[in-house]
Amino acid sequence: MPNLSERIKNMQASPIRKLAPLAEKAKKEGKKVYHLNIGQPDIETPQIFYDTIKSFNNPVLAYTGSQGIPELINSYIRYYKEWNIDFEEDEIIVTNGGSEAILFALMAVCDYGDNIVIPEPFYTNYNGFSQIAGVNVSPFLTKAEDGFHLPKKEEIVKAINDKTKAILISNPGNPTGVVYTKDEIRLIADIAKEYDLYIIADEVYREFVYDNLEYTSFMHMKDILDRVILVDSISKRYSACGARIGLIASKNKELMKNVLKLAQSRLCSPTIEQIGAAKLIETPKEYLEKVKEEYQRRRDVVYEALSKIEGVICKKPTGAFYVIAKLPIKDAEDFVKWLLTDYSVDNETIMLAPADGFYATEGLGKDEVRISYCINIDALKKAMNIFEKGLIEYKKQKGC
Numbered sequence: 008m009p010n011l012s013e014r015i016k017n018m019q020a021s022p023i024r025k026l027a028p029l030a031e032k033a034k035k036e037g038k039k040v041y042h043l044n045i046g047q048p049d050i051e052t053p054q055i056f057y058d059t060i061k062s063f064n065n066p067v068l069a070y071t072g073s074q075g076i077p078e079l080i081n082s083y084i085r086y087y088k089e090w091n092i093d094f095e096e097d098e099i100i101v102t103n104g105g106s107e108a109i110l111f112a113l114m115a116v117c118d119y120g121d122n123i124v125i126p127e128p129f130y131t132n133y134n135g136f137s138q139i140a141g142v143n144v145s146p147f148l149t150k151a152e153d154g155f156h157l158p159k160k161e162e163i164v165k166a167i168n169d170k171t172k173a174i175l176i177s178n179p180g181n182p183t184g185v186v187y188t189k190d191e192i193r194l195i196a197d198i199a200k201e202y203d204l205y206i207i208a209d210e211v212y213r214e215f216v217y218d219n220l221e222y223t224s225f226m227h228m229k230d231i232l233d234r235v236i237l238v239d240s241i242s243k244r245y246s247a248c249g250a251r252i253g254l255i256a257s258k259n260k261e262l263m264k265n266v267l268k269l270a271q272s273r274l275c276s277p278t279i280e281q282i283g284a285a286k287l288i289e290t291p292k293e294y295l296e297k298v299k300e301e302y303q304r305r306r307d308v309v310y311e312a313l314s315k316i317e318g319v320i321c322k323k324p325t326g327a328f329y330v331i332a333k334l335p336i337k338d339a340e341d342f343v344k345w346l347l348t349d350y351s352v353d354n355e356t357i358m359l360a361p362a363d364g365f366y367a368t369e370g371l372g373k374d375e376v377r378i379s380y381c382i383n384i385d386a387l388k389k390a391m392n393i394f395e396k397g398l399i400e401y402k403k404q405k406g407c
Contacts, residue, residue, distance in 0.1 A: 075101025184324020
C-alpha cells in the first residue's frame with residue numbers, strides 16, 4: 008500500500024475532539040455528559056438569518072464571486088464602522104469560516120519552512136493550519152499565574168529569527184480568555200514594525216469582553232495597518248458556527264489582491280449562508296448585549312467554582328468563553344479520560360479539553376485543562392460540582 012504523506016501523519020489531532028469516542032461510549036452506557044470541551048454556543052441564532060434563507064427561491068443555486076457577495080461585504084463594512092474600523096470593498100474577502108481565513112493568511116505571507124510567532128497556549132488549529140501550509144510555529148510562553156497576559160518584550164523577541172514572517176495572536180484569547188490591554192497591543196505592534204513582520208489578528212471573540220474592560224483591536228493601531236491581517240467570523244458573534252462564514256481583511260491592498268487567488272482556487276463560499284449572513288447586521292443591538300451578559304454570568308459560575316477548589320490555579324478570564332485551569336495533578340489528560348470512563352455523579356459526568364494540545368512546546372500544559380462555558384448556568388453548576396468532586400476522588404485514587 009502506498010505511504011501516506013508526512014504532512015498528514017505529523018498533523019496534530021484535535022485535543023478538543025480527540026476524546027469524543029470516550030464521551031460517546033459514556034452516553035451509550037446511559038450517562039449524561041456535560042460538554043465543557045468545545046466552544047459550541049447554545050445561544051439561539053438570530054431569527055433573521057433563518058427568515059432570509061427561507062425567502063431564497065432562485066431556481067438555480069449558483070456560484071457567487073470568489074470574494075463574496077457584495078451584500079455581505081457591505082454589511083461587514085457597516086459592522087466595522089461601529090468599532091471605529093474602516094474598510095473598503097476590495098479589502099475584505101469572505102471565507103469558509105475563520106479557519107479558512109487563517110490558512111489563507113499563512114499561505115499568503117509564508118513560504119515553506121518559514122515560521123510564525125504565537126503566544127502559547129493557543130487555539131490548537133493554529134498548529135494544524137501551520138502544518139498544512141508548511142509553516143513552523145515558534146511559541147513564547149504565557150502563564151496561568153499571570154492570567155496569560157504577555158511577557159516582557161525580551162521574552163517575545165527570543166522567538167523571532169530570520170525565517171519569521173508573522174505574529175499570530177487571538178484577542179480575546181482562545182483558549183485562555185485573556186483580553187490584552189492597549190499597552191500589550193501596542194507592544195506587539197512595535198515588535199512587528201521593528202522586525203518587519205505581519206500581524207495575523209484573530210478577533211473572532213471581539214464582542215465578548217467583560218467587566219467593562221476596554222477592547223483594543225489591532226486595526227486601531229493606525230501606524231501598522233499595512234501589516235495587520237484581520238481574521239473574523241460570524242460563528243461565535245451570532246451563534247452561527249455551522250454556517251461557516253468568516254472573513255479575511257486588510258488595508259494592504261497588494262496582500263488582498265493575492266489572497267483573492269486563494270479564494271478563486273476554492274471558487275466561492277456557500278451562497279445561501281452568505282445571503283443569510285448579510286442580514287445579520289440588522290440584528291437588534293439588544294441581542295449581543297444580552298448574549299454578553301449571559302456569558303459573563305456563566306464565566307462567574309465557572310470561575311467562582313474553580314477559585315474554591317484547593318490547588319487549582321487560574322485568574323478570572325475577561326473575554327471569550329474559555330478558561331484554562333492548572334490542576335494539582337500530573338496528568339490532566341488521564342483525569343479527563345477517567346471522568347468519562349470511571350466517574351459520575353448521579354450518572355452524570357463531564358468532558359474537558361486537556362490543555363497540553365494547546366501548546367507547541369513539548370511537556371507544557373500537562374497539568375492543565377481548558378473549560379468552555381458555552382452551556383446554560385444550571386448545567387454549568389452541575390458540571391462544576393462534578394468537576395470538584397471528581398478531582399478530589401481522582402487525587403485520592405491516584406495518590407496525588
